[in-house]
Amino acid sequence: MSAFNAIGEEREIDRDEYTPGIEPQPTWCPGCGDFGVLKALKQALPEVGRSPEETLVCTGIGCSGKLNSYLDSYGFHTIHGRSLPVARAANLANPGLEVIAAGGDGDGYGIGGNHFIHTARENHDMTYIVFNNEIFGLTKGQTSPTSPKGHKSKTQPHGSAKSPIRPLSLSLTAGSSYVARTAAVNPNQAKEILIEAMEHDGFAHVDFLTQCPTWNKDAKQYVPYIDIQDSDDYSHDIHDRGEAADMAQQAEEALYEGEVLTGRFYVDDDRPSYTQEKQEIGEMPEEPLAERYFDDDYEWETERSYDLLDRHA
Template sequence: MSAFNAIGDEREIDREEYTPGVEPQPTWCPGCGDFGVLKSLKQALPEVGRTPEETLVCTGIGCSGKLNSYLDTYGFHTIHGRSLPVARAAKLANDGLEVIAAGGDGDGYGIGGNHFIHTARENHDMTYIVFNNEIFGLTKGQTSPTSPKGHKSKTQPGGTAKTPIRPLSMSLTSGATYIARTAAVNPNQAKEIIAEAIEHDGFAHVDFLTQCPTWNKDARQYVPYIDVQESDDYDFDITDRGEAAQMMQETEDVLNEGTVLTGRYYVDEESPSYQEEKKNLGRVPQEPLAERYFDDDAEWERSYDLLERHT
């Protein structure tokens, strides 16, 4: 079965379909929050009616990069910080695929930060899950873009003098149309948020707090957490950019002080996705471009036929 004849094939889906037939032994450390991401994703995909044949997971380098090794879908293990451009290309070639990109905080907010900003700005229709454990884990514990100020590591033995980036605020400023934060210690909320992100038409960014018990022992385990939608102490409109920005700032201010706020922060259902914009402009075909590889009668267009000559 290909990614083309499987799309739109409605049927009952069991979450175990996402477990490889010969399941590899996970190499994540015991107690790693990455297990929570895998579990939440395997629960969310059947809930939104997506089969393994309809799903592509692109990952970068790092502990998060192993995600698609433990998930029986189409997968593409890219290089460091490059899961988003590969995911964008796949979605443009076959917009019937459910495209999910994943990376760590160093992979996504550091090395791949520029791709993150512009994928959000262009509102590509995909889900981006960032495993945020405030450390470079696979390379044995170096300071990352989200490590708190003063955190001691192999690269900053005296404690980092830099303040951490604000991923939620950066996502909003860049143009993402669905922004949420969840944590591995809150599996029910994580499943619901990932399901919403997958169903969202546009760029959906999920900052997923994942504890690292091996290389970030000083970090809290992100408990107790507070769901901003369920708490009476927080009241804001997730469709209002200004109110969302204020709530994000408060969330990012208090994280390293021991208050873990999670939930949905911003949702924009009105802005068209990049794919919709391009189709409206007639810049991409209505049918999946990738299908031409399977159609011997398809007429191929070349760039020199589409562009006017410079005179």
């Protein structure tokens, strides 16, 4: 089987391409849904046609944040909630990179929630995978922004009084041009969705349901799932924002009643990415900024930066 790389060259798919030579032993607990994300990503990446040298995975803090330790690509383990700003900078400096940001529900919908909203609004060209286990896993089971109302934990021993974040609806409202939900228990669908998300030009948000059997026993609710694209009960138009909003709301209501609706919720192929918009108005060069570092003859506009330094001297 073959795929095409960034400059259209045909290349053979090597399914082990993203598996490190000396494979580190993941420290995730047995049965953790994070294994499902790693597996789906390792299968999806070669099919997108990118090599590990063309791929950057920026992660947040949490069990989910360890993802890039187990992948043979470039990686940046950022601070809590900050995978997106780092991923944005990398994408702006080198739009040729396949940029993936990944982190937990606490990381992305809590402490990094502001970055999520604005990265979606600006439609930065990247894939954002949120490992949604409805709990703070790494720090041993505190209530997270997606924990259901009434959920008991060490931090909310009488049950959470808060309604959970609705990540699909929030994503759509903020401006994501691709919104999907998949689950670790459904690796084939997960792989297909990750391929689509990576091939999409713009901000592709994948809410990835991952069970945490250690700290969130309610994880069993993720089985069985329904694929809304395969089911006769659902037939919304994924290109229609209004229909997508209704479907997202329905899925979010259903989740807390134990029915897991997964699949594509919204796809907008026409909206230009932030980089395309900037290039259109002449504020961003066609040549990647990153390449200037390798060009000894490039004349940097140093005056402005020296001015700035003088002012702070």
